[in-house]
Amino acid sequence: MLKNKVQVILSFLNKQRNMFSIGLPILVLGIFCLLMTLSNVFTETYDIERFSTAKETVRSPVTIENVEETERRTREAVQAVEDRYDISSEITQERVQYVNELFDAIHKLENSDEKAEDKIPKTIPEKAQYISQILTPELSEAMSQESIVALLNASESERSIAKELLTTSLYDVLNAGVRTENLESAVSNLKQSLRYSSLNQDVKEALYELSSFAVVENSFFDVETTMEAQKQAASNVEPVMIRAGEIIVREGQTITNEIYEKLDLVGLLNNERNIFPVIGLFLLISLICATISYELHTYSKSNNLNPGKILAIVIIIIFMVSVMKVISIYNTSMYQFFLLVPAATGAMLIKVLLNERVAIVLSALFALLGSLIFNGEIPGAFNVEAGTYMFFSQFAGSILIQNLQDKSAILKAAIGITLVNEIVILLFLFLTFESVTIPEVLIHGGFGIASAFLSVILTIGMIPYFEAGLGILSESKLLTLANPNHPLLRKILTEAPGTYHHSVMVANLSETACEAIGANGLLARVASYYHDLGKTERPHYFIENQMGIQNPHDLLEPIQSAEIIIRHPYDGAMLLKKHKIPKEIVDIAEQHHGTTLLKYFYYKAKDKYLDVKEDAYRYAGPKPQTKEAAVICICDSVEAAVRSLQEPTMEKIEEIVYSIIKDRLNDGQLNECPITINELHVIRRTICETLAGIFHSRIQYPTKQEKIKEAK
Template sequence: MAPANHFRIKMRTFLVRYVADWGIIAIVGIILYVLMIGSVLPKNPDVRLHEISSVDIQSPIDAVDTQATELKKQEAIGSTPSAYIYNKNLGLMQVEKVGDLFDTITAVKKQQKITANSSQDELNVAISKINDGLSAAPDSKIPDETLKTLLTAPDRNFQIAEDITSTSIYEAMSGKVGWNDLERVQNKAAASLPSSVLNDSMRNALTVVLRDYITANYTFDATATKRNKQEAANSVDNVTIHQGEVIVRKGELVTSDMIRQLKLVGLLDEHFNMIPFIGLFIFTAFITLVFWFEYNRFKARHEKYSLKYLYIYALVFIGTAVIIKICSYLRLTQVSGLSNIIPIALAPLLIRMLLSERMAVVSGVLLSLIGSVIFGISAKAAIFDAPMAIYMLFSALAGALVLRKRQVRPKFFQTGGIVALVNILIHLSLLMFQNAPFSLVGTGMSLIFAFLSGFLSVILANGLMPLFETGFRILSPIRLIELSNPSQPLLRKILIEAPGTYHHSVMVANLAERACEAIGANGLLARVAAYYHDIGKTKRPKFFVENQLDGINPHEKISPQLSRTIIFSHPYDGADILRQHHMPKEIIDIAEQHHGTTILRYFYVKAQELSDQPVPESEFRYPGPKVQTKEGAVVELADSIEAAVRSMKKPTPVKVQNLVKSIFNDRLSDGQFDDCDVTLKELKIVEKSIDETLRGVYHSRIEYPKDLKVKKVSEK
């Protein structure tokens, strides 16, 4: 049976520590995913081509309009002028070419001895030789009739024709001559040939030569033109439809181009797209992972792990996320700024009081990110609502950081006022950032709702705290303060039935609280636990010396063994009484453990004296258990020291110091602190703290004379 029981215990521990943990984390992730899934669901607007739109339709994303970009590039290419090259030396080159023509004709004419009377065959041979000589310049082709006219011209006329031709070509090509202007320039040059020195046949021949040698010197540059047009196209920026940009305005006629843009940004996409859902899954997984990390960090810093802390954390976190979701629908009311009333500071306030400050800050950041997605859904313009995220972030941080270290309950005016002020300032700054127009009604209402958000968060936090404390049995500072109230039934029971025990408990509480604060433990818990640690004495108050006001000690009439049984029972009777009144477990544990396994020395020695046989020491030791926490260790020490000092007849600072040191050494050597994580250094600090406190209580006093004799002044 033992191995089976051991296996069941291990399985139960495994289920609690791992399966339960991961189950809650998975539930948190699933709920968050469901709350934010609206951000990736298709938001297809109800629009039809050539109909009037009833709403403004905005782009949910940034998208590049490739078709509009391409049209813009074509416009840039079309508006870029062609590139041309101006060859100002081309005129001189053409003059040289025409000079080569006349030189070739002159050389052939001399070689063939051509005259005006030469036969046709001789002329044909000469023309053939001229063409052979001009074959090096394939771009020029002079007709045979023109060559014949030049060959048969008299030398003087030929020379004049050469000079006139060269001059006409040079003058015609001295400026920019494009292909469009070429014919006009050629005709002008031909018309300028002087008829006084040239006959008609020579003028016709020179006209042909001019038309052949006058060419364009301002020509199209294809390479440069292509390069310029490409640069113009590359300089065109992409036409982008920005997130939040209005594609279709209310009251406009829906055109085909608008339909194309709506399809481009995915508003009319009829195909199911998994990518946004995967993106939301990764985002939710990141939020859940940080949530899990912070909880594990909190769990590692607590000695006794309890799954209830995860329940509290998850419940507050998810509850606030649901509140954010509900408040996002307030925008549908069209009331200006109504969504600013969202009590986002509620979660940080509750987590700060119930768990830790760090978890409150991290939770505020995570909830702001979640809220930005949720409010982005209602905005219908973007996946994230950045202004709302900033507003919620600072409001949540104010809720997490506004409580002071020792403040146990958020004060209505103080805490609510600070959060409200932060909300107002952040909302104003966001309006200024966005250069939004201010209006008395709209802006005023937004600020009023932001102001109310702070106080609403405090009201909800104060209202929900008792529910968490009762439902999860949380020992919060508020609960401890309530338990320390003297009007509590159990404290009144001690005061009435065991007044000596009550005053002893008050002294122990003072010693324990200060000592715990000195080592960083929970001083408030130690004080309240000290109030209740001897509640078991109310069952038989007269058997405890502090309650024997009449001087009668019932232990003198009974055996040491019976006295031992009565004394031993008070920690466990007290624990039973506390359980019956549903007191916190931490206080019950300290009441049950505050004597550990110490020996009841007085009755042990008495039993030894009355017995003929040796009495085992174990019979006069408390059954335990030993203290498990630092607060329990401090209460145990304060209890035993206060009782010992109270029994001293004339306590002095030196006597008190020696007694404190003796009890500390005795408890330490007896191993009473072996089951808790208190260190020797901390015990030394506790010893010093208790010693200093007791010195303040039992300080030296002036001894006044009993009889004060006053001399009477005689009257004269």
């Protein structure tokens, strides 16, 4: 019970230590990124007075509407709308009918049948008097006797011309709209159209008098139509915007009231800096740091995340952000220097030092930071082109970089990144509406090529420093250690050839099993090569190296033999440390036997002596701490056990593998590593399948003696 509580406490403390080891560097990283990008959200303020001279050219840091200017233009547009009037067609028809009434009355009177009507007047004055009596009262009052007499004296054709001319002109005037303020001018215009006719003067005078009566107000102010027109005019006014990057005042220009108001509007005169952009930047950096922390925590569950790797992540991010910040200083709208950023360097370094997943996630975060850093220091703006270019360049790098020891693979990666860079650059050129010259295309294309090859060169150049300075075990380092010409591997081969063969077999089993559960197969293979290095100190005390000689353990006491055998993991660890072999391999060499019991010599001692302490026949540990160490622990015993079989069959092999895994589990050897029961099942199945391929069925050819017996 007490032991379980201690394990729980130790597990809790271990988690707290891991959180602290990740959290503190990420906090430092977040502060660095915040300081580096602060100028991209802050705007510089100026101490400028009205009517002074600008000492430098000032651009707007934001895109904002000039509300006052928009309102002024709206007012002008509304005021420019003319009043809308409704012309009454009823009044127009009414006034024309009055004219027709007069001429029709005269025409009817002049063409009446004298025999049929005795009361028809005969003289002109009588006719004029008669006309006045039968006309509408309004018309009768407006027309004098002289005007009617003048029309009566005119000939029929002359009256017809006068009627046609007057009604046509009256229609024109009234249809144009007659308002109170232009009534006199409308009458004057109508008289003017009559003045130059061929009619005699008396008829013209009569028409003038009739015109003064016929022309009346027929156009009235329409409130609804006018208001609708004003609304339409106001809605057609575009908002007056001050665009981000727009020049507000040039160097040497006088600060007028209008310019001063613009400077004040965009916040360039406010000495109290706006805190909101800083809050937004803080939230962005917090999300980025949280994402990095999550990825590192996820990585630590299945891989060895030591302080060196965490520090490497911090250094890489600081390096990439610093490079982007320096290049952003020289970035212009004409020459997009963000294309020159060796963006793929960060992704490739992380891919080599950690894994592809972390590299791709951090590629997206680098791209996000890049789009902020290259925003031209315009608060709230992100350079989407820069972010897109950097993401695809990094994504290509993290996918294409494989083996840094293979020079052709490195060249292929550089060419692949170049191709992706050029595709993204062409994408920008095709999407833009602006005309692009051939020299610009060549320059930007050259930037893309330089970025790709510079990224690969920096990656190759920086990897050794991370490996040596921070003790990081990368894939390239593992491949170097796996070289059979390595001094330690040659030492094992020459001094303990049986152990060398055993290590190669364990490496094959371990690599396959680790890859099956998602662990680092390459690390397991290389660590297997070195795990029994300690046997080279006393090679003949290990059975695989005893070729045709007497077993020296036959001459020793069990406790002496146990001490010699138990020493080999720690002798190997000392040799590995002496030759500066990475800590991960040293740890596996120490842990590959855990605290297991040396059963052969323990039971041999019990048969010989009564008082035998079990602890004296157990390895000192520590127990396996990683999945790779646990797999090697299992495969080491499996290989030795299967090699001892006289006639290995699949049934025997499966039984041995199962029993060894069960024994390690029951003995608590796997309690301190993050391996699951399900993964143990996968390991067991994978080991059996691999051994089946090694000890596959062969045709048993008969010996010479068997052939002789069959012949008899």
